[in-house]
Every structure is written in structure tokens, then in C-alpha cells.
Amino acid sequence: MSSPDATKPFSPTEAQRILGNLNQPAVFLDMTPDWPVRQWTAERLTGSLGGKTIRFRLGRKDETHAPLFETQCSYLEANLEQFLGWTSGCSGADVGAFSHYPHSEYWAYADYKYIALLFQETPSMFQDVKWSDFGFEGRNGKESTLWIGTQGANTPCHLDSYGCNLVLQVQGRKRWHLFPPEDTANMYPTRIPYEESSIFSQVDVVYPNLGRFPAFRGARAHSVTLLPGQVLFVPRHWWHYVESVDPLTVSVNSWIEMEVDDEARVGEAVTKAVVCAMKMTPSDNSDDQWLNPTEVESVSSHDENMQWLNLAVQAFIQKQRSSRCRDGAASPRASHPAKRLKKSAGEAQMPSTVSFGPHLIPVTETQVEHLPDHTEALPGNCTGCTVSPIPNPDQCSAALQADGTSEEEREEPEHTSITTNDLLECLLHPHVISRVTQLLLEKQNRTQRTTQASL
Incomplete structure (x- = not known):
């Protein structure tokens, strides 16, 4: 285990104890001032990666009131120099494949690229990430991923079936909306599109369609804007939607499988x-x-x-x-520090014994942004209620009564074919x-x- 650093607010042992008792998202401050990875801005990474091409995901900036899943996006291969040129307003051959996508209409990001693969020729860079300060001895950039994106780039709201996450913000700001596991029924979960260990929400949690997803009114959003140098802890099974706030953002993520479940x-x-x-x-x-x-x-x-x-x-x-x-x-x-983070179902309900303060801030419950402005009237034929959360057998009936009209006064809705x-x-x-x-x-x-x- 790393020796305690007097300049840090928490020793590795203390940080590990805190993580083991956290039942909600929290932000660690002042834990990374000496981490070399803090210098990994998009501009500096351009020099480190040379002309290496990586895959970017692109989406339109339009507000659709629906999640933009990865299956609905465009993809291209480019290097970071071309990406930065595109974000600066360059065009033509200087930006490669980005030339087909106007920067004013699209956002883009390179999502969760394994640092071990990106820098396999320079493994010394793995040591720039020091998760050992959080009690994970030996864990560094080799077990981490890199995220680079433009303003508006976002990850659809989802939960991870295994493990928890530690996220270091390196450059720019990212806005996180998180929802507790107990709100799963309100999130309208889906496995289409399918991705192993990821369960997606059908709701656009920032601009929700409450006519189609009325139960989302009961979801409890916990929101925070993560600043450079801060580390966010996302507990297991917490739903999260992430959006880039600034023109360029870079973050490093370590997904921790607390114990093989x-x-x-x-x-x-x-x-x-x-x-x-x-x-x-x-x-x-x-x-x-x-x-x-x-x-x-x-x-x-x-x-x-x-x-x-x-x-x-x-x-x-x-x-x-x-x-x-x-x-x-x-x-x-268990001797492995990661395994000590595992909580049983009973433990998850116990109040946290963590003392918050100037160096550890809880992510508190907030109102979902724009929620009142994007509420659509409940449709008379209850369209969309076929995907209501389970269990909620009376939800459609309750929705039909929202305007005070009795069931007898309504026409029978036409049957809609059930799809796969x-x-x-x-x-x-x-x-x-x-x-x-x-x-x-x-x-x-x-x-x-x-x-x-x-x-």
C-alpha cells in the first residue's frame, strides 16, 4: 500500500475506507495535484499519440427529446490533430473524415479508449495515473480508459451491471446526472440496443417526454458539474447520463469490478x-x-x-x-482492496458513515434540468404505455384518468401490434x-x- 501523503486530505487507507462506505455519488477534491495525467490535455495528447487514428462517435446537436443511442450515430476514424483542427473551424483535407460533418451541427467524442492500447508503445505513461492514492495499489493507467469530446457530446443514460467507477476530470467540465438504483422502474430500462453489462434508459433525462414516460416524474436526479482535478465516485448500479460542457473535455475513467458477482x-x-x-x-x-x-x-x-x-x-x-x-x-x-468495496443488498440500505467536508462533497438530489418545459400532454390512447416500467400495472389506467375523464367516457384504444x-x-x-x-x-x-x- 502506498505510504500516506501529508499533502493529500486522505491517505490511501482512508480513501479506501470512504469508498467502502459510500452509498451515493461523491466528489473527491485535492487528491490529484501531483498526478502527471493532469497534463493530458487534448493538445498535449496530440503530440503523444502522433498520427495514430482512433474512432470517433458523432451525433447531431438537435434536441430530439429521445436518447441518441450509439446505433443511431455516425462513426469515423481520425487522429487527434484532425479532431482539434475540426473543433477550431478548419475544413478540407486538414480535418480528414471530419470534413463531412459541420462542426456547428455535430458533436464528437472518442469514448472510453483503453490507455493500455493507446500508449502500448510508451507504457511509462501508465504511471501518470495514480489510483493507488485511493487505496488501489498497483492500479494505474493500464486499467483505465480515456474520454475526449466536444461541447454537447453525451453518453446515453445507462447503468453498469458490474462494478463502480472512479472518474478524473482532466480538461474542461462534464455535467453528470445520476439516479439511484431504486429508481430503475422510473427510468424505463431497455436492453435494445444490446451491450453486455449496460442497461439503457429510454428517457432523455434532460429533455424528457413525460407524456410517454410519466413515471420519470418520480426519478430523483443527483447532478454535478465535474471540474478539472476532481474525481467522481459512481457507485454500482447508479444510472448516469454524462454531457460535455466545454468546447474540449478530457477525462480518465477506471471501472472497478468490486468482486466477481x-x-x-x-x-x-x-x-x-x-x-x-x-x-x-x-x-x-x-x-x-x-x-x-x-x-x-x-x-x-x-x-x-x-x-x-x-x-x-x-x-x-x-x-x-x-x-x-x-x-x-x-x-x-479479502486482501485485494477492490474486493472490499462489495456491499450486500442489506448493507446498501444502511446509512453512510462517511463524514463529508471540504475535500469530499456528496452529489445531492436536484431537479432535472428543463423538466417542466418539455412535458407533453398524456396521449388519449396511452401510446407508449406498452413500455411502462415493471411493476406498475395500474400506470396506464392512472395516466388515462389524469384529466379527470372517466374510463366509460373514453373510446377504446386501437390495438397496436406488439413487436419483438x-x-x-x-x-x-x-x-x-x-x-x-x-x-x-x-x-x-x-x-x-x-x-x-x-x-
């Missing part, structure tokens, strides 16, 4: 098996872009997906068996997947006990 692995295996089986089956309404570009190479057959599911279930059962073999004794505390995606939104809802996973594991446990008893 075998039950979550089973849930993801179930999800992948179902979505691939249904979307890869030829049909009139399954020809959409359902797969995120990052997942194209990971598509596998149903047999392969079932093999992964069986492996995930076996890993879960073996871990349970190991725990029972310890005769019910509490397992010793409609069915998947219900089948793959996090609550449903969680229950299916429990049933599947219970069944396998019963089968194993029966088999052992017969031996």
Missing part, C-alpha cells in the same frame, strides 16, 4: 441468450440495429450462449458450495431477469442436491 454474471448470460435468440431469428420486425457497435464482434450462436450460461451457473454453485464448506464461518476479509422489441423490453426488464436468475439457480441447486442424495 456470479449471480450478476448469470443474469447477463440469460439476457444475452434471450436477446440473441430473438433478434437473430429472421422476422419482419427484427431487422433494426439492435446491437451496439462495441458488441459486433461478441455476437455468438445460441449454443455458445447456452454454454456461457452453464459456465456462469456452475461458477455460482461452486462458490456457494465453498461457502458452505467453511461451516458457516465468516469468510476472512416490445416483448424483449418486458422479458429483459432488470426485475424480470433477476427473478429468472433466482429461479434458474434454485432449480440447479435442487437438481444437484437430488443427484448427490442418490449417490
Whole structure:
């Protein structure tokens, strides 16, 4: 473990204890003044990367009142010099493929590029990132990703199935809107587009369509603008939407898998098996872009997906068996600092014992920006209620009564054909997947006990 630094507000041990007790997002101040990565501005990175090309995602700046998923964006390959030229108003050959996209109409970013790959020729740069100051001994840039974007560039609201995040803001500012796991039903979760370990929200959380997504009124936004040098901690399963505020922003992210969550692995295996089986089956309404570009190479057959599911279930059962073999004794505390961040469901409900102050600021609950200005009238035929969150069986009925009109006075709505995606939104809802996973594991446990008893 790194020795305590008297110039830092928290020692690595103290920072690790704080992370282990945080149940909400928080911002660490004054922890990174000596980190060399603080000098990684977009301009300096241009010299470090030379002419290396990276992939950029581009989206229009229009307000659509709907998330702009990765499947709806444009992509191009360019180097940082061309990117910076484009942001400065250059055009033509100087900006390469960016010449086809007017800077006044588009935002762009290079999202979560692995530093280990970007700087594989200069591994000494990995040491510029010092997550060891937060108690993660040995963790540096090699286990981190780089994000470079322009004003307005944004990541669709989503939650990560595994782990938590530490994010260092290097250049410019980024605005974060975060929502607690308990608000999942209000976020209208979807697995289309599909990306392993990411669950997306159907709501544009900054400009929401409350006519289609009325339950979002109950979502509790926690918002913060992250400044250079600050580090944001995002707990596991917190929803987050991120938008670049300044003309150029750079941040470094370390995704921390607190401990291998075998039950979550089973849930993801179930999800992948179902979505691939249904979307890869030829049909009139399954020809959409359902797969995120990052997942194209990971598509596998149903047999392969079932093999992964069986492996995930076996890993879960073996871990349970190991725990029972310890005769019910509490397992010793894991020595790896990342594993100490894992909380049980019961622990997650306990009040935090963290003392906030000038060097640690909680991300508090706020009103969602622009929420009152973009409320649309509830449609009379309840269009869009087919994707209402689970459980909320009376939501459509309540929505129809919002103007005081009785059900008898309304015309019966016309039936709208149920699509494959409609069915998947219900089948793959996090609550449903969680229950299916429990049933599947219970069944396998019963089968194993029966088999052992017969031996």
C-alpha cells in the first residue's frame, strides 16, 4: 500500500475506507495535484499519440427529446490533430473524415479508449495515473480508459451491471446526472440496443417526454458539474447520463469490478441468450440495429450462449458450495482492496458513515434540468404505455384518468401490434431477469442436491 501523503486530505487507507462506505455519488477534491495525467490535455495528447487514428462517435446537436443511442450515430476514424483542427473551424483535407460533418451541427467524442492500447508503445505513461492514492495499489493507467469530446457530446443514460467507477476530470467540465438504483422502474430500462453489462434508459433525462414516460416524474436526479482535478465516485448500479460542457473535455475513467458477482454474471448470460435468440431469428420486425457497435464482434450462436450460461451457473454453485464448506464461518476479509468495496443488498440500505467536508462533497438530489418545459400532454390512447416500467400495472389506467375523464367516457384504444422489441423490453426488464436468475439457480441447486442424495 502506498505510504500516506501529508499533502493529500486522505491517505490511501482512508480513501479506501470512504469508498467502502459510500452509498451515493461523491466528489473527491485535492487528491490529484501531483498526478502527471493532469497534463493530458487534448493538445498535449496530440503530440503523444502522433498520427495514430482512433474512432470517433458523432451525433447531431438537435434536441430530439429521445436518447441518441450509439446505433443511431455516425462513426469515423481520425487522429487527434484532425479532431482539434475540426473543433477550431478548419475544413478540407486538414480535418480528414471530419470534413463531412459541420462542426456547428455535430458533436464528437472518442469514448472510453483503453490507455493500455493507446500508449502500448510508451507504457511509462501508465504511471501518470495514480489510483493507488485511493487505496488501489498497483492500479494505474493500464486499467483505465480515456474520454475526449466536444461541447454537447453525451453518453446515453445507462447503468453498469458490474462494478463502480472512479472518474478524473482532466480538461474542461462534464455535467453528470445520476439516479439511484431504486429508481430503475422510473427510468424505463431497455436492453435494445444490446451491450453486455449496460442497461439503457429510454428517457432523455434532460429533455424528457413525460407524456410517454410519466413515471420519470418520480426519478430523483443527483447532478454535478465535474471540474478539472476532481474525481467522481459512481457507485454500482447508479444510472448516469454524462454531457460535455466545454468546447474540449478530457477525462480518465477506471471501472472497478468490486468482486466477481456470479449471480450478476448469470443474469447477463440469460439476457444475452434471450436477446440473441430473438433478434437473430429472421422476422419482419427484427431487422433494426439492435446491437451496439462495441458488441459486433461478441455476437455468438445460441449454443455458445447456452454454454456461457452453464459456465456462469456452475461458477455460482461452486462458490456457494465453498461457502458452505467453511461451516458457516465468516469468510476472512479479502486482501485485494477492490474486493472490499462489495456491499450486500442489506448493507446498501444502511446509512453512510462517511463524514463529508471540504475535500469530499456528496452529489445531492436536484431537479432535472428543463423538466417542466418539455412535458407533453398524456396521449388519449396511452401510446407508449406498452413500455411502462415493471411493476406498475395500474400506470396506464392512472395516466388515462389524469384529466379527470372517466374510463366509460373514453373510446377504446386501437390495438397496436406488439413487436419483438416490445416483448424483449418486458422479458429483459432488470426485475424480470433477476427473478429468472433466482429461479434458474434454485432449480440447479435442487437438481444437484437430488443427484448427490442418490449417490
